Amino acid sequence: MRDLKLDFQVLTPLFLGDAEQSAELRAPAFKGLLRHWYRAASPDDINKEACLFGGTSNAEGQSPFLLRVESVSIRTAGWADFRAAQFNQGSGRNTRNGLVYLGYPFQMKGNETRTAIAPGQAFVLRCTYLRDVAQEQGRALLAAAWLFAHLGGAGTRSRRGFGSLSLRSWNAEDWPDAAQLPLLTEAKSAEEGRAMIQSGIDTIRSWFKPVENVNQQRTQAPHLGPEFRFKLLDKPYPAEQWNRALAEMGAGMQAFRLRRPPDYQMVKDHLQGRPLQTTPPRATFGLPLSFRYTSQRGQVTLAPLDAERHGSLLLLRLLRIGARLYPLYVRMDGAVPGVDPPAALLKASRGLRRTEHNVMDEFFDSL
Known part of the structure; x- marks a missing residue:
């Protein structure tokens, strides 16, 4: 047996929990996130995915590794602890708040008792292999873990900055390929961080089949193909000011939209x-999308045709470099x-004409 030990620290509130919405570090949730990021790295034939993460058919069977979450204790916090009101701009009906905007629906009535794992919490993910695996499978797990730790997040609203994590270290003694993937916590500046991200992406792309050659149906999900890009901004924030950082990121997106x-x-x-x-261009940020007007009765909700949701390709998160947090935007x-x-209009049987303007990309380019 050999282990891959991932030492994480929570940077922004992590809303991950049980059926009662109580904060909990759940191993199945993290395994699902690793599967998601493996698909992003290698969106090819699903049989290879099942060889690493397991499957339900007789030919697939159990995953070759067990995943455990290790934490001495869990510190939790609620929405009221984040002091969102200090970021209000304007007054009355015209009040805008970037943290509330990114944190929808945490502030809504009925969520008062919902808790998050608090920033600063440390925990370890331990992946224990039960049998020997080929180099390709080892690289698959390393790639998924690196992408999850540096580009993604965990829990509710992780695409919008909540549940950002920092991978402080991983044990690489039994994983020689891990030396090819830099840890961003070792960077000294945003400029060095950008170079490290690009180096990691280039390495992962070299490990797997080029996206252009794989099954088109599989490439509907987010991946690292030619349209992938990222922007790591130069503005640093103290770690304890994560709420101000998200508030300013949210205010910028809200003003644009x-x-x-x-x-x-x-x-x-x-x-x-x-x-x-025709589909309103704002739909490119993600669906469903609802419109409400104070001067009009009713609400208009758009959704993907024949589906409930289509998640955004634009990811927002905070990345730790040294003792500071930096805004990171990722376009998958x-x-x-x-x-x-x-x-389509919600519950409609006919789709709208496709939008001709991708305002998600316009926003990304404006950063």
């Missing part, structure tokens, strides 16, 4: 009797919401 033409008028016209024919490759597959 607020009443952005032509979405606002397109949907308002729909409520006034001129049916919507994959099917763009509202473009492929098309969007």
Whole structure:
């Protein structure tokens, strides 16, 4: 047997829990996240995925490794502890708050008792291999862990900055390929961090089949194809000011999207009797998407045709470099919401025409 030990620290509140929404570090959730990031690294034939993470058919069987979460104790916090009101901008009906915007729906009525694992919490993921594995499988787990730790997050609203983690160290003695993947906690500056991220991505791409050659159906999910890119901003924040960092990231996104033409008028016209024919460009940020107007009765909700949701390809998170936190924006490759597959009015049987404007990319390019 050999272990892969991942030493993590929570950077932003991690809303991960049981059925009662009480904060809990759950091994099945982390294994699912590793599977997700393996798909991003190697979106090819599903049989290889099952060889690493297990499957339900007779030919697949059990995963070759066990995953355990180790933590001495768990410190929790609730939404009220994050002092979101200090980031309010404006007043009354025009109040805007970037932390509330990214943290929807944590502040809503009914979530008062919901708890998160607090920033600063440390824990270990230990992956224990039960049998010998080929180099390809070892690299698959390393790639999934590295991508999850540096690009992704865990729990509710992890695409919008909550559940950001820092991989402080991993035991690489039995994993020689791990030396090819840099840990961002060892960077000394944002510039060095950007170089390390690119180096890690290049290494992982070299380990697996190029995305252009794989099954098109599998590439609908987020992956590291040609459209993948990232931006690590130069503005640092003290670790204890994670809430200010997210508030400023959220305020920037909210200002970009607020009443952005032509979405606002397109949907308002729909409520006034001129049916919507084309997907509003804002759908490219992710679906479902709801529009509400104080001057109009009713609500308009868009969703993917024949599906409940289509997650955003744009990921926001905080990355720890030294003692500071830096904003990281990641644009994954994959099917763009509202473009492929098309969007539709909620519960409608017919899709809308695809949007011609990818405002998600416009926002990314504006950073």
